[in-house]
Amino acid sequence: xxxxxxxxxxxxQISPLIIRLTLGAVFLYWTYxxxxxxxxxxxxxxxxxxxxxxxxxxxxxxxxxxxxxxxxINLVVRLVxxxxxKAFLTNGVNYYLILLILAISLLVTxxxxxxxxxxxx
Numbered sequence: 001x002x003x004x005x006x007x008x009x010x011x012x013q014i015s016p017l018i019i020r021l022t023l024g025a026v027f028l029y030w031t032y033x034x035x036x037x038x039x040x041x042x043x044x045x046x047x048x049x050x051x052x053x054x055x056x057x058x059x060x061x062x063x064x065x066x067x068x069x070x071x072x073i074n075l076v077v078r079l080v081x082x083x084x085x086k087a088f089l090t091n092g093v094n095y096y097l098i099l100l101i102l103a104i105s106l107l108v109t110x111x112x113x114x115x116x117x118x119x120x121x
Contacts, residue, residue, distance in 0.1 A: 016112025019102050020058050023071060026099060027055030050074070061115020068107045075100040 003009060034040065034048035050070065057067040075096050082093045111117050 013113040016109045024058030027051045061111045064111035071103045
């Protein structure tokens, strides 16, 4: 085996767990920020509700891949908005891009351990 630390490979399901909890926490925080900034338009209320639901689903590990698809759509929309403002590869865009890569990774790897929809590979 060519791995530098082959014994760590037995802990490979920890990575999706960390990614899932991180994405869930970010989306729950975005919900908190949206609620804290008043007044909210109807569109912002709907987006905040969707971000809350996806964040909660990611934290508990329920319907993870479906929630991640919603997260990917949300992040792509945010990235497109930034690109249209000619703010590509600024700090905010880099943040969204990293979150998008994490979401795609989670879509492919699954929920990881300690999730309701854990595949138990």
